[in-house]
Amino acid sequence: MKAFSGKLHIQWTLVCFLTPVVLWLSLLIVLPHIDLLLMSFRTEDDSGRLMWSLSNYMLFFREPIYWLTFVRTAVYSILVTFLTFVIALPVAFYITKVAAPRFQGFLTLLLLLPFWVSELVRVYGWMILLRESGVINHFLLKTGILDRPVEMLYNDVTMIMGLVYTSMLFMVVPLIGVLESLDDSLIEAAYDLGANMWSILIKIIIPHAVPGIVSGSIVVFMLTLGNYLTPNLMGGKNSLWFTEQIYNQFIASFNWNQGSAFGFLLLVLSSLVIWVGLKLTNQKLSKVVK
Amino acid sequence: MQIDLSVIDITKKFDEFTAVERVSFEVNQGDFFSILGPSGCGKTTLLRMIAGFTEPTAGTIYIRGNDMAGIAPNKRPVNLIFQQLALFPMMTVEENIAFGLQRRRENKADIRKKVRAILDRVELPGFGEKQIDQISGGQKQRVAIARCLVLNPTVLLLDEPLGALDLKLREQMKVELKKLQAQVGTTFIYITHDQSEALVMSDHVAVMNQGTFEQLDTPQNLYNKPQTPFVARFVGQNNAWSGTVHQGQERYHEIRTDEGLIFRTRAEEQLEPGQRVDLFLRPEAMLIQPDPGLTELNRFDVVVNSILFDGANSQLLVSPLNSRRELIVALPQNRQYDYIDEGDKIELGWDKDSGICFRER
Amino acid sequence: MIRSLPNSRTYTLGFKLYIILYFSFLFAPLLVTCILAFNDSQFPALPWKGFTLDWFLANVPGRVGIFHDRINLDSIWVSARVAFFVTILSTTVGTCGAFLFEQESFRFKQSLYFLMIAPLVIPGVILGISILVFSNSLGIFFEESWGLDVRLFGPGFWLVVLGQFSFISTLVTLVVSARLKKFDRTLEEAAMNLGANRFEVIWHITLKFLRPAIISGAAVAFLMSFENFNTTLFLVGPEATLPINLYLQVRDGSTPVINAISFLLILCTSSVALTNLYFSKKQV
Numbered sequence: 001m002k003a004f005s006g007k008l009h010i011q012w013t014l015v016c017f018l019t020p021v022v023l024w025l026s027l028l029i030v031l032p033h034i035d036l037l038l039m040s041f042r043t044e045d046d047s048g049r050l051m052w053s054l055s056n057y058m059l060f061f062r063e064p065i066y067w068l069t070f071v072r073t074a075v076y077s078i079l080v081t082f083l084t085f086v087i088a089l090p091v092a093f094y095i096t097k098v099a100a101p102r103f104q105g106f107l108t109l110l111l112l113l114p115f116w117v118s119e120l121v122r123v124y125g126w127m128i129l130l131r132e133s134g135v136i137n138h139f140l141l142k143t144g145i146l147d148r149p150v151e152m153l154y155n156d157v158t159m160i161m162g163l164v165y166t167s168m169l170f171m172v173v174p175l176i177g178v179l180e181s182l183d184d185s186l187i188e189a190a191y192d193l194g195a196n197m198w199s200i201l202i203k204i205i206i207p208h209a210v211p212g213i214v215s216g217s218i219v220v221f222m223l224t225l226g227n228y229l230t231p232n233l234m235g236g237k238n239s240l241w242f243t244e245q246i247y248n249q250f251i252a253s254f255n256w257n258q259g260s261a262f263g264f265l266l267l268v269l270s271s272l273v274i275w276v277g278l279k280l281t282n283q284k285l286s287k288v289v290k
Numbered sequence: 291m292q293i294d295l296s297v298i299d300i301t302k303k304f305d306e307f308t309a310v311e312r313v314s315f316e317v318n319q320g321d322f323f324s325i326l327g328p329s330g331c332g333k334t335t336l337l338r339m340i341a342g343f344t345e346p347t348a349g350t351i352y353i354r355g356n357d358m359a360g361i362a363p364n365k366r367p368v369n370l371i372f373q374q375l376a377l378f379p380m381m382t383v384e385e386n387i388a389f390g391l392q393r394r395r396e397n398k399a400d401i402r403k404k405v406r407a408i409l410d411r412v413e414l415p416g417f418g419e420k421q422i423d424q425i426s427g428g429q430k431q432r433v434a435i436a437r438c439l440v441l442n443p444t445v446l447l448l449d450e451p452l453g454a455l456d457l458k459l460r461e462q463m464k465v466e467l468k469k470l471q472a473q474v475g476t477t478f479i480y481i482t483h484d485q486s487e488a489l490v491m492s493d494h495v496a497v498m499n500q501g502t503f504e505q506l507d508t509p510q511n512l513y514n515k516p517q518t519p520f521v522a523r524f525v526g527q528n529n530a531w532s533g534t535v536h537q538g539q540e541r542y543h544e545i546r547t548d549e550g551l552i553f554r555t556r557a558e559e560q561l562e563p564g565q566r567v568d569l570f571l572r573p574e575a576m577l578i579q580p581d582p583g584l585t586e587l588n589r590f591d592v593v594v595n596s597i598l599f600d601g602a603n604s605q606l607l608v609s610p611l612n613s614r615r616e617l618i619v620a621l622p623q624n625r626q627y628d629y630i631d632e633g634d635k636i637e638l639g640w641d642k643d644s645g646i647c648f649r650e651r
Numbered sequence: 652m653i654r655s656l657p658n659s660r661t662y663t664l665g666f667k668l669y670i671i672l673y674f675s676f677l678f679a680p681l682l683v684t685c686i687l688a689f690n691d692s693q694f695p696a697l698p699w700k701g702f703t704l705d706w707f708l709a710n711v712p713g714r715v716g717i718f719h720d721r722i723n724l725d726s727i728w729v730s731a732r733v734a735f736f737v738t739i740l741s742t743t744v745g746t747c748g749a750f751l752f753e754q755e756s757f758r759f760k761q762s763l764y765f766l767m768i769a770p771l772v773i774p775g776v777i778l779g780i781s782i783l784v785f786s787n788s789l790g791i792f793f794e795e796s797w798g799l800d801v802r803l804f805g806p807g808f809w810l811v812v813l814g815q816f817s818f819i820s821t822l823v824t825l826v827v828s829a830r831l832k833k834f835d836r837t838l839e840e841a842a843m844n845l846g847a848n849r850f851e852v853i854w855h856i857t858l859k860f861l862r863p864a865i866i867s868g869a870a871v872a873f874l875m876s877f878e879n880f881n882t883t884l885f886l887v888g889p890e891a892t893l894p895i896n897l898y899l900q901v902r903d904g905s906t907p908v909i910n911a912i913s914f915l916l917i918l919c920t921s922s923v924a925l926t927n928l929y930f931s932k933k934q935v
Contacts, residue, residue, distance in 0.1 A: 013853070020743070116921060119880060129680055138697040223774075247776075362843075376835065
């Protein structure tokens with residue numbers, strides 16, 4: 001009895017910490033997803049009774065509108081991720097390596113600020129700027145560049161810009177993190193050894209930044225894929241983002257089984273792309289999500 | 291005299307690796323007891339078993355006669371000063387020192403009084419309000435000691451607490467720690483890999499190697515009468531020289547070194563002619579150009595390879611003639627040997643009681 | 652190339668220009684939104700018709716400022732209540748999670764850790780529908796088994812709280828874990844050695860050390876909850892949260908009162924974020 005008193009205490013704290021975490025993860029993550037999966041394999045027959053079937057998934061492949069939207073969402077999400085990276089890398093590089101050190105903190109802060117504000121407010125701002133009666137049109141008309149207002153909203157380019165804008169933070173912050181840990185003297189040494197800017201970028205900076213790039217890309221990709229607001233408000237009106245299909249099934253058509261199947265497909269897609277990304281770059285999820 | 295700590299046949303195994311193997315010793319009340327050994331010898335494991343953070347695989351620990359088996363670390367009458375001190379950075383000096391007393395639910399007035407008294411004792415009066423990051427390394431050291439001593443432990447364990455200090459401060463703290471221990475009279479068990487710390491402060495020192503005690507003795511005996519080759523090598527500087535027993539009688543033996551030099555020296559164990567041995571000779575045991583009148587000395591000629599000037603610790607690196615073996619010889623700075631230059635041939639001599647040889651292992 | 656190396660003028664200038672363009676891109680929509688909140692016009696658009704505070708203060712037909720706009724005020728109140736509960740719940744559970752994954756060892760720790768970070772890579776929409784589906788199933792199950800009609804299982808306030816909590820806890824866990832990783836565990840041993848038991852150690856030493864991280868975790872949780880849209884969209888009941896409410900108004904077109912709300916939101920969130928940042932910087 002006496003001999004185990006020390007060990008018993010440790011077990012006690014384990015129980016205290018483990019219980020809430022297990023409850024959280026099982027009740028709100030594991031079981032709901034299992035239920036979602038089960039739901040997606042059921043369908044109502046003619047008499048309105050639920051039965052097991054693959055018809056929800058069959059429908060997805062049969063109807064081009066569904067799988068085309070799916071493919072479109074995936075391709076655009078990858079494009080958005082890539083664009084975000086290309087735009088964010090110079091910014092992160094400037095802040096960590098080029099800007100005077102006393103401005104670094106200020107610039108980083110400035111960078112973060114817009115992202116504390118709700119996505120909705122940011123999208124709204126873009127709408128005020130871009131729509132037919134928007135601010136940009138106003139100025140273009142005033143300066144005589146245009147003679148008739150142009151609708152700049154509700155097209156794919158604008159939507160992609162909006163998605164890039166929304167996800168920017170999640171790329172810049174990890175990039176700043178990895179570039180900060182890159183020793184300046186490595187770049188100086190490469191320069192000293194005669195490397196030009198391009199080879200420094202390819203041979204030194206990018207390889208060092210891989211963990212940051214991967215973690216940024218995963219988050220950006222996932223957020224873009226699952227985004228509803230931006231495509232809905234800035235993209236075309238005809239529900240061409242896959243989350244909108246899910247929403248329509250759940251809320252508009254009230255066909256939860258179909259919606260579950262769509263949801264599950266989206267989940268599989270996002271897990272698959274993340275998994276491939278991790279494999280290609282030889283990273284671990286637990287390392288990337290620090 | 292009362293025995294504060296008694297450790298009997300204690301063993302600790304981590305999977306296949308045995309960190310501590312059947313170690314037994316006793317520490318008297320008021321003793322300054324050091325455990326000296328290289329890193330990885332098991333001394334920290336031994337200390338952690340006494341503190342209760344690690345459970346022994348076998349053996350027993352008694353503190354003032356009470357078996358410590360199964361007693362949690364927070365219930366043992368021992369306190370530990372950690373290597374990195376482990377002062378609580380989120381508390382002031384006073385809160386740090388009061389922490390243990392508060393855990394004993396002592397009343398506030400008593401705590402204040404005790405904290406103040408112990409701060410005076412470690413010569414930090416008025417430091418109570420300071421934050422931990424506002425005080426110097428040496429002061430942190432004293433706060434860590436005060437934090438333990440205020441609890442009046444039966445035994446105070448110290449895990450290389452001076453390791454983090456710079457050299458000068460370390461020298462100073464050595465002396466302070468010894469004085470403090472003499473004043474408060476608490477039993478100290480001090481572990482270190484620094485032989486000078488152990489020799490300067492301790493009443494008794496145990497030299498530990500690969501999980502066992504090689505020798506437990508007074509500092510003087512460790513230095514002058516090492517009982518194992520490990521102790522001879524580890525405690526103080528030593529020249530090791532291999533050779534063969536040429537002729538043996540009682541305690542003195544005639545050794546022929548691998549270079550063919552013949553020396554008379556002392557041995558603590560029984561040696562037979564033809565036995566391979568290691569001869570240990572301290573740098574300061576060798577006299578440079580000894581007086582020809584000293585007939586009993588072992589004498590041999592060497593060439594000076596280089597002079598390592600380091601004030602009072604200056605040394606010569608020499609090699610016996612026609613040999614690549616390098617020996618270290620103390621070079622007293624009394625101007626007597628200023629004439630020696632690199633490349634010179636000089637004579638060295640040493641007394642047969644200054645060397646010691648062991649069977650080769 | 653970098654500041655310590657000689658750079659050509661074009662390189663430096665070009666880079667500066669790029670950064671300026673980038674920051675304009677970042678701030679343009681916010682700035683325009685804020686400015687138009689003070690435009691004396693029925694529409695959130697130019698031309699500028701003069702400065703007014705009507706969209707905050709007015710209360711006449713056709714021009715109701717935010718401080719008199721019942722629907723929007725109600726939704727702010729709903730969002731604040733949701734955020735409050737989410738913050739409390741996720742901070743508690745997230746701190747437990749940090750302790751669990753940093754300090755305890757148990758079987759299947761790796762798998763559980765993987766599960767814990769999963770909510771970060773599951774799209775919010777999926778979290779929303781899965782929780783909706785599951786709570787609905789539970790509701791049906793309770794009703795069929797015991798004839799109980801549990802309100803909690805239908806879309807509404809508490810389901811929104813749970814839905815947001817499900818992924819915000821992960822964020823808090825990561826924020827607190829990051830600091831707990833830096834914690835020197837010998838401090839705990841030292842406290843134990845001085846006579847503290849495990850709970851006293853956690854209370855007096857570890858939690859004190861974690862306080863800044865817990866506070867900033869709570870701030871992050873509050874903001875994330877207050878602004879959440881994707882997960883909430885599927886779980887919301889008759890009580891709309893602010894983002895849901897704003898979404899409906901933005902989609903269907905509305906007066907500059909949305910600009911006024913946005914202006915206030917920008918003001919509040921940036922001040923919360925700035926204070927949080929200030930304190931977390933100070934505590935390092």
